[in-house]
Amino acid sequence: MSDGGRQTGRAHAESLDLADPLAGCREQFAIPARPDGSPTVYLCGNSLGLMPNTAGAAVERVLEDWASYGVGAHFKEPTPWFSYHEMFRHTGARLVGAKPGEVVMMNSLTVNLHLMMTTFYRPEGRRTKILIEDSTFPSDRYAVASQAQVHGLDPAMAVMVARPREGEHLIRIEDIEGTLEEHGAEIALVMLSGVNYYTGQWFDIERITAAARRQGCRVGFDLAHGAGNVPHALHDWDVDFAVWCSYKYLNAGPGAVGGCFVHERHARDPQLPRLAGWWGNDPRTRFERDRSIEFVPQDGAEGWQVSNPPILAMAPLEASLRIFDDVGMEAVRAKSVALTAYLEQLLDGVETDRFEILTPRNREERGSQLSICVRDDARVLFEELGRRGIVVDFREPDVVRVALVPLYNTYLDAWKFAREFGEVVGVPLVPSDAAVK
Numbered sequence: 001m002s003d004g005g006r007q008t009g010r011a012h013a014e015s016l017d018l019a020d021p022l023a024g025c026r027e028q029f030a031i032p033a034r035p036d037g038s039p040t041v042y043l044c045g046n047s048l049g050l051m052p053n054t055a056g057a058a059v060e061r062v063l064e065d066w067a068s069y070g071v072g073a074h075f076k077e078p079t080p081w082f083s084y085h086e087m088f089r090h091t092g093a094r095l096v097g098a099k100p101g102e103v104v105m106m107n108s109l110t111v112n113l114h115l116m117m118t119t120f121y122r123p124e125g126r127r128t129k130i131l132i133e134d135s136t137f138p139s140d141r142y143a144v145a146s147q148a149q150v151h152g153l154d155p156a157m158a159v160m161v162a163r164p165r166e167g168e169h170l171i172r173i174e175d176i177e178g179t180l181e182e183h184g185a186e187i188a189l190v191m192l193s194g195v196n197y198y199t200g201q202w203f204d205i206e207r208i209t210a211a212a213r214r215q216g217c218r219v220g221f222d223l224a225h226g227a228g229n230v231p232h233a234l235h236d237w238d239v240d241f242a243v244w245c246s247y248k249y250l251n252a253g254p255g256a257v258g259g260c261f262v263h264e265r266h267a268r269d270p271q272l273p274r275l276a277g278w279w280g281n282d283p284r285t286r287f288e289r290d291r292s293i294e295f296v297p298q299d300g301a302e303g304w305q306v307s308n309p310p311i312l313a314m315a316p317l318e319a320s321l322r323i324f325d326d327v328g329m330e331a332v333r334a335k336s337v338a339l340t341a342y343l344e345q346l347l348d349g350v351e352t353d354r355f356e357i358l359t360p361r362n363r364e365e366r367g368s369q370l371s372i373c374v375r376d377d378a379r380v381l382f383e384e385l386g387r388r389g390i391v392v393d394f395r396e397p398d399v400v401r402v403a404l405v406p407l408y409n410t411y412l413d414a415w416k417f418a419r420e421f422g423e424v425v426g427v428p429l430v431p432s433d434a435a436v437k
């Protein structure tokens with residue numbers, strides 16, 4: 001069915017799924033079921049991505065190696081634990097547009113953020129501030145404030161916040177550039193999200209990095225909502241560092257091992273201060289007991305490792321990154337753009353003040369997420385959606401976040417969301433069709 005050029009019928013959604021080149025990927029994931037056994041409409045991959053079906057076998061393999069070889073598994077081919085993290089040298093780098101050696105998978109996101117800030121946030125003289133964005137994720141706020149305190153600074157003075165203009169939800173890039181021009185000499189570190197978790201705004205990393213570097217600031221990005229969602233060219237964009245987690249769009253499981261990018265230009269600088277541990281040391285001298293031998297960092301991001309990695313927690317990452325590597329970020333992005341625009345046009349179909357999309361309307365400024373601000377009873381609506389088998393995410397006070405993940409979501413998922421959401425808010429968005437309920 002079509003009205004006024006809008007295609008709102010279920011059949012149209014189904015025809016888009018038939019033409020979708022990534023349709024086959026969905027079978028590679030476990031889709032949670034409703035109590036009646038039918039699949040949920042899972043739109044929460046920006047919070048916890050779904051399990052690749054091969055994750056279990058990857059974890060099994062580690063358990064079997066442990067059972068069969070004990071300590072010998074550290075050196076047992078084909079996946080010796082001693083160099084397990086090196087499995088991601090290429091896949092991890094390709095994912096974010098880096099060179100092999102610029103990316104290491106290690107720790108969790110906030111831990112990596114601290115490790116990077118220990119190196120790259122070095123307040124000195126007049127240059128003491130950290131620039132973050134408004135409504136940044138709480139963990140990042142706590143992390144930057146505590147870094148300021150570690151340096152004996154008052155976070156209220158040291159942390160600068162880039163905000164939207166009065167009456168607006170999104171931060172204008174020209175305002176970030178303006179802040180950098182005006183206050184650049186006071187800013188030691190620009191530490192922004194790639195994609196903001198709340199609004200879904202995707203910042204122009206290349207442009208912000210250029211503006212920050214013109215002012216002599218160090219610049220890092222938190223890609224928690226960017227990695228696996230939008231394409232990156234971190235090497236070419238010239239950022240100093242980036243960090244991300246692997247359990248959102250990367251589908252590597254709860255608390256999965258995160259990622260860390262350090263630009264090549266810092267790769268061989270042993271003078272950079274860092275928190276050291278044996279795993280960051282040159283593997284050839286890692287076990288040295290001679291007390292005269294000092295820490296020798298490995299080249300590149302691997303030199304920031306501290307502990308030996310949790311192999312069991314790392315195993316699903318192999319399953320996950322293999323899918324990204326097979327499909328490629330370009331194809332993921334192409335479907336993301338189309339699928340998100342499809343839901344957007346369903347939501348735009350009616351004049352209403354019951355809800356409003358906060359996320360940028362320009363597709364170049366967003367990934368797979370639409371944040372919808374709901375007037376009145378947002379939490380009640382969220383709970384009712386849950387009862388109807390629609391899994392989305394709610395952020396106080398009134399925002400429902402919807403992520404259409406290209407690897408496993410369908411156009412029909414988007415259509416079903418629009419049907420249920422429209423019914424619950426009392427503003428029908430798609431033709432009612434009792435037969436398909």
Ligand SMILES: *Cc1c(COP(=O)(O)O)cnc(C)c1O
Nearest residue numbers: 108109110137139197222224245
């Ligand atoms: C999800 C998320 C985190 C979570 O941090 P962990 O250290 O993985 O627990 C932190 N920051 C941002 C921006 C996030 O989106």
